[in-house]
Amino acid sequence: MAPPRALRDLTLALGAAVVALGSLLFIAWKLYFRDTELGASWDSWWEREVKELRDRAPPGSTVEWKQVLVLGLDGAGKSSVLHYICSQTARKRIPPTLGFNSAQLQVEGLEMDLLEVGGSQNLRAYWSHYLSGAHVLVFVVDSVDRARLLTARQELHALLAQEPRLPLVVLANKQDKSDALSAEELREELELQALGGQRELFLLPTSATWASLSTATSVLHLRSLLVSLLSQS
Numbered sequence: 001m002a003p004p005r006a007l008r009d010l011t012l013a014l015g016a017a018v019v020a021l022g023s024l025l026f027i028a029w030k031l032y033f034r035d036t037e038l039g040a041s042w043d044s045w046w047e048r049e050v051k052e053l054r055d056r057a058p059p060g061s062t063v064e065w066k067q068v069l070v071l072g073l074d075g076a077g078k079s080s081v082l083h084y085i086c087s088q089t090a091r092k093r094i095p096p097t098l099g100f101n102s103a104q105l106q107v108e109g110l111e112m113d114l115l116e117v118g119g120s121q122n123l124r125a126y127w128s129h130y131l132s133g134a135h136v137l138v139f140v141v142d143s144v145d146r147a148r149l150l151t152a153r154q155e156l157h158a159l160l161a162q163e164p165r166l167p168l169v170v171l172a173n174k175q176d177k178s179d180a181l182s183a184e185e186l187r188e189e190l191e192l193q194a195l196g197g198q199r200e201l202f203l204l205p206t207s208a209t210w211a212s213l214s215t216a217t218s219v220l221h222l223r224s225l226l227v228s229l230l231s232q233s
Contacts (some may be wrong), residue, residue, distance in 0.1 A: 202225060206222060
């Protein structure tokens with residue numbers, strides 16, 4: 001009989017495999033039913049998603065459609081950020097994203113299509129497939145999770161190496177916690193100073209709580225920044 005630890009590890013591995021498989025099946029379903037042309041790819045799937053949104057716009061509409069990719073390690077607060085900026089309300093608890101979340105936000109003549117991809121270890125391998133279609137990358141970091149800052153830094157820098165010009169917004173999230181690192185401390189931990197070149201880079205301290213709605217750490221500042229960035233692209 002296998003020892004309990006081995007069984008537990010096997011169960012976790014199988015669970016992660018099911019999540020990844022479910023995500024792949026979801027995308028395969030999209031590709032098959034939306035467009036059966038040969039050679040369909042991950043990038044073309046995301047482009048078709050945006051095309052469908054454009055096609056739903058009223059005739060003569062002047063709305064611009066832009067893509068925002070929201071990434072970060074599991075537990076960083078990505079879903080809470082999306083919920084907050086789209087509904088301007090906070091929730092005490094949002095279940096972790098096991099695959100994908102998407103939301104549409106229309107503001108000031110822009111239609112933002114925000115795509116969040118889960119941040120578990122097995123799903124991070126698929127992050128890079130969505131970079132080419134994005135106009136802005138939002139990377140959410142848990143300011144309290146010191147143990148995984150190295151992992152967050154490595155994942156972020158690996159992504160940016162593939163898209164050297166993609167505008168980046170890093171959220172130093174959960175600033176409402178008493179033991180949260182400051183935005184400047186996270187700048188050093190994530191080695192953001194090393195990201196030179198022509199990339200637009202922003203670091204925002206954020207907190208997706210009711211109490212932060214009218215403070216300097218309100219996630220609504222992210223929405224304003226996205227409008228400004230996407231209006232220029």
